[in-house]
Amino acid sequence: MTATDATEPGTGPADDTSTDVAPAHRHPKAHQRAGRLGRWIDSRTGIARVGRGALNKVFPNHWSFLLGEIALYSFVVLLLTGIYLTLFFDADSTGMTTYDGSYGPMQGVQVSEAYNSALEISFDVKGGLLVRQIHHWAALVFVGAIVLHLCRVFFTGAFRRPRELNWVVGCTLFMLAVVNGFAGYSLLDDQLSGTGLRIGYSVLISIPVIGPWLGSLIFGGNFPGDDVIARLYPIHILVVPLLIIAMLTVHLTVLIRHKHTHFPGKGARDDNVVGERLWPTYVFKAGALFFCVFGALALLGGIAQINPVWLYGPFRAEDVSSASQPDWYMGWLEGALRLMPGWETRIAGFTIPNPFYAGVVPAAIVFGGLYAWPWIERRVTKDHAEHHVLDRPRDVPWRTAIGVGVLAFTGVLGFAGSDDVLVVTFGLSVNQAVWFFRVALFALPVISGFVAYRLCIELQRRDGPPPLPTVPVPDTETDGSAGTQDPALVGDAGGGQRHDGSDPADA
Amino acid sequence: MRSSRHLVLVALAAVALAVGVVQGTAGAGESGGAGDTTSGTSQADLVAAGEQLFLTSCISCHGVDGVGTPNGPPLTAAGEANADFMLRTGRMPMASSDVQPPDKPVAYTDTEIRQLVAYVGSLGDGPPIPQLDLDAADVTNGGQLFRANCAPCHNASGIGGALSYGRHAPSLQETGLEQVAEAMRVGPGQMPRFGPDVLTDQEVNDIVAYVDYLQNPDDPGGLNLGYTGPVAEGFVALVIGLGALMLVIRWITRERRAAGAREGAPDA
Numbered sequence: 001m002t003a004t005d006a007t008e009p010g011t012g013p014a015d016d017t018s019t020d021v022a023p024a025h026r027h028p029k030a031h032q033r034a035g036r037l038g039r040w041i042d043s044r045t046g047i048a049r050v051g052r053g054a055l056n057k058v059f060p061n062h063w064s065f066l067l068g069e070i071a072l073y074s075f076v077v078l079l080l081t082g083i084y085l086t087l088f089f090d091a092d093s094t095g096m097t098t099y100d101g102s103y104g105p106m107q108g109v110q111v112s113e114a115y116n117s118a119l120e121i122s123f124d125v126k127g128g129l130l131v132r133q134i135h136h137w138a139a140l141v142f143v144g145a146i147v148l149h150l151c152r153v154f155f156t157g158a159f160r161r162p163r164e165l166n167w168v169v170g171c172t173l174f175m176l177a178v179v180n181g182f183a184g185y186s187l188l189d190d191q192l193s194g195t196g197l198r199i200g201y202s203v204l205i206s207i208p209v210i211g212p213w214l215g216s217l218i219f220g221g222n223f224p225g226d227d228v229i230a231r232l233y234p235i236h237i238l239v240v241p242l243l244i245i246a247m248l249t250v251h252l253t254v255l256i257r258h259k260h261t262h263f264p265g266k267g268a269r270d271d272n273v274v275g276e277r278l279w280p281t282y283v284f285k286a287g288a289l290f291f292c293v294f295g296a297l298a299l300l301g302g303i304a305q306i307n308p309v310w311l312y313g314p315f316r317a318e319d320v321s322s323a324s325q326p327d328w329y330m331g332w333l334e335g336a337l338r339l340m341p342g343w344e345t346r347i348a349g350f351t352i353p354n355p356f357y358a359g360v361v362p363a364a365i366v367f368g369g370l371y372a373w374p375w376i377e378r379r380v381t382k383d384h385a386e387h388h389v390l391d392r393p394r395d396v397p398w399r400t401a402i403g404v405g406v407l408a409f410t411g412v413l414g415f416a417g418s419d420d421v422l423v424v425t426f427g428l429s430v431n432q433a434v435w436f437f438r439v440a441l442f443a444l445p446v447i448s449g450f451v452a453y454r455l456c457i458e459l460q461r462r463d464g465p466p467p468l469p470t471v472p473v474p475d476t477e478t479d480g481s482a483g484t485q486d487p488a489l490v491g492d493a494g495g496g497q498r499h500d501g502s503d504p505a506d507a
Numbered sequence: 508m509r510s511s512r513h514l515v516l517v518a519l520a521a522v523a524l525a526v527g528v529v530q531g532t533a534g535a536g537e538s539g540g541a542g543d544t545t546s547g548t549s550q551a552d553l554v555a556a557g558e559q560l561f562l563t564s565c566i567s568c569h570g571v572d573g574v575g576t577p578n579g580p581p582l583t584a585a586g587e588a589n590a591d592f593m594l595r596t597g598r599m600p601m602a603s604s605d606v607q608p609p610d611k612p613v614a615y616t617d618t619e620i621r622q623l624v625a626y627v628g629s630l631g632d633g634p635p636i637p638q639l640d641l642d643a644a645d646v647t648n649g650g651q652l653f654r655a656n657c658a659p660c661h662n663a664s665g666i667g668g669a670l671s672y673g674r675h676a677p678s679l680q681e682t683g684l685e686q687v688a689e690a691m692r693v694g695p696g697q698m699p700r701f702g703p704d705v706l707t708d709q710e711v712n713d714i715v716a717y718v719d720y721l722q723n724p725d726d727p728g729g730l731n732l733g734y735t736g737p738v739a740e741g742f743v744a745l746v747i748g749l750g751a752l753m754l755v756i757r758w759i760t761r762e763r764r765a766a767g768a769r770e771g772a773p774d775a
Contacts, residue, residue, distance in 0.1 A: 061760050062760060063756045063757045063759070063760045066756040066759065066760070067756070069756075070749070070752050070756070104646065104647075105646050105647055105650045105717065105720055106647065106650065107647055109647055109651060122727070122728075129727055129728055133728055133729075136740075137744060137748060140740065140741060140744030140745070140748070141744050141745075141748045141749050141752070144744060144745045144748075144749045145752070148749070148753075191654065191658075191663060192663075192736065192737075285759050285760075288759065289756065289759060292752065292755045293752060296748055296751050296752055296755075297748070300743070300744070300747075300748050302729065303729040303730055304728070304729050304730045304732060304743055305726055305728030305729045305730060305731050305732065306728065306732075306740050307736075307737075307740070308664075308726075308728060308731075308734075311663055311664050311721075311724065311734070312663050313650065313654040313658075313663060316654075316655070318655070319655050319659075320659050321654070321658040321659065321662050321663035321668075322658070322659060322660055322661065322662045322667075322668025322669070322676065323662050323666070323668050323669075323735065323736060323738075324736075325736055325738050326737060327737050327740070327741065328737065328738075328740070328741025328742075328744065328745065331737075418738040419669075420669035421669075421735055421738045423669050423673075423675075424667060424668060424669050424675050428673065429606075429671075429672055429673030430669040430670075430671060430672075430673075431671060431672050431673075432673075
């Protein structure tokens with residue numbers, strides 16, 4: 001009822017300080033004005049119907065359905081902090097200047113304008129370092145939340161028909177997030193990011209036929225090139241963010257169109273949604289989560305130092321620091337480069353350089369496999385039906401096993417990417433670590449996949465005979481177990497929300 | 508012949524030590540002897556006392572007169588800088604012939620170290636202990652030199668880094684500044700030697716001043732996470748940041764699950 005009231009323009013309480021029995025009519029003028037404005041907008045946009053529909057949407061209550069929201073809110077934080085940083089950043093890596101800001105140990109050093117403005121933001125712009133740190137922490141959490149969300153969607157089979165499109169859009173968002181993260185931390189023209197660009201350049205030009213051309217296009221010549229930071233900047237602050245916003249719009253529109261999936265149980269069927277209405281419950285939960293995300297990121301930005309570029313120093317092509325790692329989401333690609341034996345191939349007189357096999361092929365396989373997964377799975381299962389009730393991971397052991405295996409594979413690569421830090425921390429040999437990781441790279445996915453498979457089977461046995469979640473329950477209202485359900489929990493009360501996106505009231 | 512010279516040396520050293528002890532106890536120390544009760548402080552006295560220590564602790568590996576044995580390198584060209592570095596970082600005496608002698612608690616007193624250093628210095632013409640004057644140092648120049656020459660192994664923040672086959676460039680965060688300078692002049696282990704033709708005394712001084720800064724930098728951003736860079740940052744972002752947010756979303760969705768449990772409905 002609340003939901004209907006809230007979307008009805010003019011019928012809500014216009015003045016909540018009123019103690020009159022008829023508060024809505026206490027100030028008729030204000031009330032009428034609000035009503036007129038509401039009707040004016042509604043008659044021109046039809047917003048009331050959309051709003052009523054949207055606020056009545058039912059959203060299932062499960063923690064794992066909020067992982068994508070953490071990513072969304074991190075992105076909002078990235079936009080807000082990023083706008084502030086663009087006011088002060090200068091993406092000029094060729095113009096040199098003498099640093100004369102507040103950071104003592106760098107005073108008098110010839111640095112690029114880009115690095116100079118990074119130090120300026122860190123030391124001389126009010127709140128600059130805080131905002132910079134929030135921005136960087138938000139980027140790390142953003143990609144982390146995307147990966148967790150991706151795992152949730154994968155392991156619960158939420159990508160099945162009709163959600164293949166959203167799976168593809170989601171994979172694209174993941175890739176865009178990784179690309180923009182790399183582009184972002186490469187802008188500062190410090191030693192660490194320059195080392196990353198050096199590696200990126202080598203991987204880029206290793207691509208057969210088009211590689212050297214791509215390298216020149218992006219870097220403006222041989223490494224280090226004059227143009228790479230000036231080109232990455234619009235990509236980082238304009239092109240990719242716009243693409244992300246566009247993809248997010250599609251992602252969320254399709255989500256609303258399809259309605260949310262739900263786990264089996266509580267009368268959940270393929271033709272209903274069991275959960276809470278957007279208004280008021282879910283709106284407040286989502287709002288609270290936004291502030292929690294913003295708060296957590298602000299806390300991290302305020303108390304934990306990230307990417308201290310003043311210690312790394314300005315980029316010089318002839319310098320390098322030990323323990324140079326990329327941000328975590330690029331770590332698995334770094335690990336692949338580190339584990340790859342020094343093989344090179346010549347085919348018909350053309351050399352395919354080593355970084356191609358480690359820097360391009362694994363990424364292509366993992367992302368290609370991700371994109372194609374809904375169709376790969378359909379070929380195996382021959383399941384062309386629509387699914388709105390999720391699988392529990394244990395219910396599809398082979399898919400769970402493959403997912404765990406891929407996570408183990410990328411996880412081993414990720415740890416291999418920081419092998420030098422690990423061996424110093426634990427007093428080991430980096431040569432032994434490389435061989436350990438090479439073996440683990442192929443052994444661990446098989447072992448962990450097998451263990452996951454057996455665990456799923458064991459959990460299934462413990463559950464007893466499987467419930468029949470997709471068979472419609474004839475009458476949830478009179479059913480003994482469901483009879484006590486709060487009507488607000490069941491979105492299909494009185495016909496409810498159908499997964500085909502139509503409202504029964506329209507029929 | 509060698510053993511006879513050995514005996515003579517031992518005898519000489521014993522005499523020297525005895526003289527030193529007598530002098531010390533008699534309170535008739537040479538100029539510069541500040542409350543030292545076990546030996547004299549003239550260069551000759553230091554060398555003699557150092558040789559005595561050498562004979563008891565070092566000779567089994569470094570050989571008579573520090574000419575070296577299969578177990579230990581010759582010290583004839585090691586110089587005071589090398590001896591001081593090895594002894595004051597606890598690398599000598601070695602506990603075992605490991606891949607790389609680790610720094611550990613110092614085995615000798617300051618006086619004993621000065622004696623041993625003087626003795627090793629007397630064996631040949633190795634590098635002397637560099638003289639530092641941090642007040643006259645240019646930290647900015649030191650930073651640039653550090654990033655160009657030291658950071659490739661010791662990391663830009665001085666936390667050290669991995670080398671091949673279990674060796675590593677040690678962290679500089681706790682190292683004594685004199686030892687940092689000595690290491691540059693000596694080139695211990697895998698480290699290249701930076702002689703006066705590569706780095707002037709002033710440049711060594713500048714680099715040491717920057718290491719001094721790195722041992723206690725400003726850290727305007729807050730907790731430094733051990734200066735391990737993106738590895739630690741990724742760990743914090745995923746485990747602490749995202750971990751806390753996972754608890755938040757568990758908490759946000761908790762109420763309904765509890766209500767569901769009360770009503771006896773199956774948990775989603």
